[in-house]
Amino acid sequence: MLFNSxxxxxxxxxxxxxYFLLPHKLRWSWLLAASCFFYMxxxxxxxxxxxxxxxVDYFAGILxxxxxxPKRRKQYLLISLVANIGVLAVFKYYNFLNDNLTGLxxxxxxxxxxxxxxxxxxxxxxxxxxxxxxYTLEVYRGNQEPEKHFGIYxxxxxxxxxxxxxxxERPQNVLHQFxxxxxxxxxxxxxxxxxxxxxxxxxxxxxxxxxxxxxxxYAQPSLHNGFSLLLTIxxxxxxxxxxxxxxxxxxxxxxxxMGFDLMKNFNFPFRSKTVTEFWRxxxxxxxxxxxxxxxxxxxxxxxDRGKWGVVFAILxxxxxxxxxxxxxxxFVVYGLLHGMALSYESLNKKYRKRAAKNTPAWLxxxxxxxxxxxxxxxxxxxxxxxTFAQANYILGHVFTRQPGHNYFEVPGHQVWGEPVKYLGxxxxxxxxxxALIPLLLLLEQLLSNRKNEAVLQRxxxxxxxxxxxxxxxLLIFLGVYxxxxxxxxxx
Amino acid sequence: xEHQKIISEVQEIFREVLDNDxxxxxxxxxxxxxxxxxxxxxxxxxxxxxxxxxMRFTTAEIQHxxxxxxxxxxxxxxxxx
Numbered sequence: 001m002l003f004n005s006x007x008x009x010x011x012x013x014x015x016x017x018x019y020f021l022l023p024h025k026l027r028w029s030w031l032l033a034a035s036c037f038f039y040m041x042x043x044x045x046x047x048x049x050x051x052x053x054x055x056v057d058y059f060a061g062i063l064x065x066x067x068x069x070p071k072r073r074k075q076y077l078l079i080s081l082v083a084n085i086g087v088l089a090v091f092k093y094y095n096f097l098n099d100n101l102t103g104l105x106x107x108x109x110x111x112x113x114x115x116x117x118x119x120x121x122x123x124x125x126x127x128x129x130x131x132x133x134x135y136t137l138e139v140y141r142g143n144q145e146p147e148k149h150f151g152i153y154x155x156x157x158x159x160x161x162x163x164x165x166x167x168x169e170r171p172q173n174v175l176h177q178f179x180x181x182x183x184x185x186x187x188x189x190x191x192x193x194x195x196x197x198x199x200x201x202x203x204x205x206x207x208x209x210x211x212x213x214x215x216x217x218y219a220q221p222s223l224h225n226g227f228s229l230l231l232t233i234x235x236x237x238x239x240x241x242x243x244x245x246x247x248x249x250x251x252x253x254x255x256x257x258m259g260f261d262l263m264k265n266f267n268f269p270f271r272s273k274t275v276t277e278f279w280r281x282x283x284x285x286x287x288x289x290x291x292x293x294x295x296x297x298x299x300x301x302x303x304d305r306g307k308w309g310v311v312f313a314i315l316x317x318x319x320x321x322x323x324x325x326x327x328x329x330x331f332v333v334y335g336l337l338h339g340m341a342l343s344y345e346s347l348n349k350k351y352r353k354r355a356a357k358n359t360p361a362w363l364x365x366x367x368x369x370x371x372x373x374x375x376x377x378x379x380x381x382x383x384x385x386x387t388f389a390q391a392n393y394i395l396g397h398v399f400t401r402q403p404g405h406n407y408f409e410v411p412g413h414q415v416w417g418e419p420v421k422y423l424g425x426x427x428x429x430x431x432x433x434x435a436l437i438p439l440l441l442l443l444e445q446l447l448s449n450r451k452n453e454a455v456l457q458r459x460x461x462x463x464x465x466x467x468x469x470x471x472x473x474l475l476i477f478l479g480v481y482x483x484x485x486x487x488x489x490x491x
Numbered sequence: 492x493e494h495q496k497i498i499s500e501v502q503e504i505f506r507e508v509l510d511n512d513x514x515x516x517x518x519x520x521x522x523x524x525x526x527x528x529x530x531x532x533x534x535x536x537x538x539x540x541x542x543x544x545x546m547r548f549t550t551a552e553i554q555h556x557x558x559x560x561x562x563x564x565x566x567x568x569x570x571x572x
Contacts, residue, residue: 295530296554300550353510
């Protein structure tokens with residue numbers, strides 16, 4: 001079920017209301033049933049995959065904790081990891097691996113006998129398998145008691161707000177919350193609803209408005225002038241941010257209304273002054289996952305190699321995290337580009353610090369902000385493009401102009417009987433969409449914390465309420481309501 | 492070695508690695524409290540501490556520390572052991 005659908009508009013209040021009306025001991029089963037329904041709304045049979053990993057990880061967790069023999073403990077952990085990664089390999093990476101095998105075989109003059117399979121990627125697979133692995137890993141490390149209650153463990157994996165696109169939670173953060181008795185609280189309702197509306201606004205107003213332009217240009221990049229390509233690349237950064245952080249906000253908000261606290265997934269990523277800082281602020285739940293379970297063990301093992309050990313660990317981690325998004329080499333390059341930027345920053349830390357000291361702050365701060373933003377935007381071209389050819393074409397033509405036009409021109413196209421369109425939309429809509437970006441930055445300024453309280457909360461009610469109503473008004477009248485998927489659902 | 496003495500030596504290492512001369516750490520300080528203390532710098536801290544105290548931690552030990560106190564406790568144990 002999509003958060004931005006009519007079905008969810010009914011599902012959410014019904015589930016929440018019954019959740020609070022039911023006695024505590026029945027609530028977990030109600031939430032679990034609701035979560036199953038939510039998931040099966042997409043493609044019912046895939047719930048069997050979830051069921052399989054839940055059973056394996058549930059027993060693996062208990063067995064790991066019971067064993068004192070380190071070898072046995074490791075074996076049980078391996079069973080759990082193989083089951084989860086195996087499911088991912090089969091359903092997400094099978095054809096990718098097979099394609100590469102074919103390429104390799106052709107190179108040596110052989111024919112690849114393994115058949116190509118057509119299957120639909122189970123929704124949110126990369127999210128819930130990672131959350132499940134986090135559980136057995138934390139039990140193995142002794143940071144989490146195994147969950148004895150099978151239903152509660154299943155709920156840990158399936159809790160509908162974060163099931164299909166995160167945040168990828170940790171057992172220490174949430175498992176105990178499913179045992180707690182939550183009471184209905186008005187302040188939770190307000191805070192949760194506010195976050196839901198803000199998330200929806202980012203998704204259906206900003207991201208989906210921008211998507212119209214971005215999709216149009218990406219459909220045939222060669223038809224567009226250099227400046228249009230540049231504009232599209234920068235717009236996509238805002239699209240993907242609003243799409244994904246919007247989803248996270250709705251997830252956190254729905255959980256909050258029921259009294260659950262999920263982890264923060266975004267922390268104003270476009271305020272980063274380095275790429276390293278960007279990864280502390282962007283998709284936090286995934287990158288702390290990779291940092292805890294892949295980067296840190298690798299870097300510890302390689303620590304005698306000095307700086308190059310760190311660089312090695314960074315590059316491996318970011319390539320794998322790129323591949324996490326999708327089974328394609330373009331995602332690996334996306335990750336690798338970020339890995340290279342982080343390595344560069346880690347190797348040149350002293351030099352950059354000196355440069356910062358010798359440059360006036362009013363110049364250095366915006367310069368760092370913009371370079372970071374431009375770098376991320378360029379890397380996202382590989383994320384958005386289906387092929388290297390397309391990504392390379394776009395990046396290679398950002399600063400060129402088409403014959404007969406000057407660089408800054410955005411040529412209009414007209415189909416008979418329709419208004420002139422620029423980048424696929426009428427001029428008024430183009431300007432309207434561009435105006436959403438300063439609006440986003442302004443509203444984010446109001447939502448950021450000063451002394452542990454959002455700036456917005458400190459404003460007088462006479463200012464606050466008009467702001468709430470304007471956002472709601474824009475949401476209703478400017479939102480795109482044509483069943484647009486969230487970008488991260490495909491992962 | 493006394494905990495307090497270890498903490499003050501560890502603090503010096505933190506200040507140097509994280510390049511922040513005003514940094515104050517206590518037993519209950521965690522990576523969340525210190526902005527520059529991310530997973531990249533964490534390894535450099537571990538390497539610097541190992542070098543300074545002439546000891547070697549296991550991977551499991553490093554991953555178990557939840558705050559400065561646990562790290563210091565581990566150093567003290569190794570020092571006397």
